[in-house]
Amino acid sequence: MSTNDLARGHSSATLSEASGLSVALSPEIRPLWAGARLCGPAFTVQGAGGDNLALHHAIPQAPPGSVLVADLGGARFGHWGEILTVAAQHRAIAGLLIDGGVRDAAETEALGFPVFSRNNAILGTHKDFRGVFGGPVEVGGVTVHTGDLVVGDVDGVVALPASDTERILDRADARVAHEKELMKQVRDGHSTLDLYNNFEATRAVTTR
Ligand SMILES: O=C([O-])CC(=O)C(=O)O
Numbered sequence: 001m002s003t004n005d006l007a008r009g010h011s012s013a014t015l016s017e018a019s020g021l022s023v024a025l026s027p028e029i030r031p032l033w034a035g036a037r038l039c040g041p042a043f044t045v046q047g048a049g050g051d052n053l054a055l056h057h058a059i060p061q062a063p064p065g066s067v068l069v070a071d072l073g074g075a076r077f078g079h080w081g082e083i084l085t086v087a088a089q090h091r092a093i094a095g096l097l098i099d100g101g102v103r104d105a106a107e108t109e110a111l112g113f114p115v116f117s118r119n120n121a122i123l124g125t126h127k128d129f130r131g132v133f134g135g136p137v138e139v140g141g142v143t144v145h146t147g148d149l150v151v152g153d154v155d156g157v158v159a160l161p162a163s164d165t166e167r168i169l170d171r172a173d174a175r176v177a178h179e180k181e182l183m184k185q186v187r188d189g190h191s192t193l194d195l196y197n198n199f200e201a202t203r204a205v206t207t208r
């Protein structure tokens, strides 16, 4: 493994809470298929809405294991689909996060490739703009840099600053351990209100 041991299996919500930062993308960025989980360091792609040449160029340039993080301006076009998925898997790219539309959802699910996008869209794209790679991009209202740790699941997506990842993962470990203890007490018959003081403790463990 690695990529911080695949983010130690933590959910996007846990990582968001543990970070104490504005790392959660807009809830309008959704998994393309149920059960998709995205995890890996970002490789950023600035494209142009309605044009997917940048994505074709990104695939051979992105390191294996990375997540393509592409700003397509939220445009409602099928910027990505089955063919690009096969090409990305051939290069061992871990997934795609895109502020824009994608298509071929059923085929992408069958291939097991995690895609998180703003919309599904049928319309095909131009191929004129070659793209800009590696700079900051804005996706789902959050600025993402190459190397940031991207984690996506059914709740949405977080992008964790590369310099802060270990601290956030350690706090997430502590938060999960504490919540397990709270749920044990609930199963033992305590009400969630009885545990209010423990919720205060949770906050102390997980925020700056
Ligand atoms: O070809 C495209 O431009 C997008 C697509 O549908 C695919 O990758 O299969």
Ligand SMILES: [Mg+2]
Pocket: 081, 082, 083, 104
């Ligand atoms: Mg297609």
